[in-house]
Amino acid sequence: MAKLIIQDLNKIYSNGVHALNNINLTIDNGMFGLLGPNGAGKSSLMRTLATLQTPDSGSITLNGLDILKNQDQLRQILGYLPQEFGVYPRITAEELLDHLAILKGITQKKERKDLVDFLLNKVNLYEHKNKAVKGFSGGMKQRVGIAQALIGDPKIIIVDEPTAGLDPGERNRFHNLLADVGDSAVVILSTHIVDDVRELCTDMAIMSHGEIVYNGSPENVISELEGLVWQKTIARNELEEYNSNYKIISNKMVGGKTVIHILSNLDPSNGFVQVEPDLEDVFFTKTSLTPQTQEL
Numbered sequence: 001m002a003k004l005i006i007q008d009l010n011k012i013y014s015n016g017v018h019a020l021n022n023i024n025l026t027i028d029n030g031m032f033g034l035l036g037p038n039g040a041g042k043s044s045l046m047r048t049l050a051t052l053q054t055p056d057s058g059s060i061t062l063n064g065l066d067i068l069k070n071q072d073q074l075r076q077i078l079g080y081l082p083q084e085f086g087v088y089p090r091i092t093a094e095e096l097l098d099h100l101a102i103l104k105g106i107t108q109k110k111e112r113k114d115l116v117d118f119l120l121n122k123v124n125l126y127e128h129k130n131k132a133v134k135g136f137s138g139g140m141k142q143r144v145g146i147a148q149a150l151i152g153d154p155k156i157i158i159v160d161e162p163t164a165g166l167d168p169g170e171r172n173r174f175h176n177l178l179a180d181v182g183d184s185a186v187v188i189l190s191t192h193i194v195d196d197v198r199e200l201c202t203d204m205a206i207m208s209h210g211e212i213v214y215n216g217s218p219e220n221v222i223s224e225l226e227g228l229v230w231q232k233t234i235a236r237n238e239l240e241e242y243n244s245n246y247k248i249i250s251n252k253m254v255g256g257k258t259v260i261h262i263l264s265n266l267d268p269s270n271g272f273v274q275v276e277p278d279l280e281d282v283f284f285t286k287t288s289l290t291p292q293t294q295e296l
């Protein structure tokens with residue numbers, strides 16, 4: 001059982017951006033979702049956990065090990081899939097994993113071969129092992145990314161926005177793979193995609209402007225909005241008027257129509273119907289994005 005404890009973590013970049021503002025989180029085994037809009041500070045936190053950058057202050061421990069002071073030890077038990085996983089142009093999936101296993105210190109050839117075969121099977125790429133990674137689809141590349149993150153039986157696995165750009169089938173396959181991995185390690189999934197967290201995570205945090213604005217289970221945070229979310233289908237050109245009269249938390253196109261969700265303690269009448277809140281309502285409420293800036 002692994003436990004990651006982050007305390008009072010701060011990072012201010014030289015341009016004055018307070019990317020990590022007093023972050024406190026305790027994360028146990030399993031899938032932990034870190035949800036936030038672009039620029040919230042997720043990658044800054046992920047890179048700090050992966051020992052790729054140092055914070056200005058604060059501490060991070062994994063099972064009591066101070067990972068800021070013991071970076072080499074942490075790297076031995078860390079798997080990291082960065083936002084941009086650079087793949088090596090002309091080499092095959094098998095060669096790439098073999099090469100990365102050498103870099104991780106697995107020097108025995110036979111041990112490496114067994115491990116690479118095991119990983120290729122695990123991510124369902126064994127039959128493609130002799131093909132160049134360059135020609136893989138986005139989902140296949142991400143599965144190679146997860147395979148390399150699993151080298152060395154890591155206790156903590158960090159995946160930064162892994163499903164952006166994947167088609168629905170690839171996304172499902174990737175989700176199943178992550179859920180499987182989550183049984184034996186701390187897996188932190190950083191994403192701006194609400195569905196990734198809803199489908200995979202039992203514990204989560206929402207980050208906005210460098211701060212943790214919620215930490216807990218998806219169910220608990222959704223229940224905070226119980227009875228407060230109302231929905232109405234309106235014409236696109238009415239949006240501005242509704243925006244000035246109601247607290248709109250989301251607007252999206254459904255079947256060519258504009259559907260808005262608003263927050264209200266009282267029945268707003270005027271054709272609104274109460275709906276069950278969902279994680280997307282929570283996300284937009286907690287991060288206070290204006291509807292115009294939502295990426296739906």
Ligand SMILES: Nc1ncnc2c1ncn2[C@@H]1O[C@H](COP(=O)(O)OP(=O)(O)OP(=O)(O)O)[C@@H](O)[C@H]1O
Nearest residue numbers: 013015017019036037038039040041042043044045
């Ligand atoms: N090296 C840097 N120097 C200066 N500012 C930076 C640096 N890296 C990130 N920032 C700024 O810090 C803030 C947080 O960025 P970060 O990349 O951590 O956010 P994010 O939530 O991961 O967003 P995204 O999904 O777009 O990567 C942003 O305002 C960003 O512009």
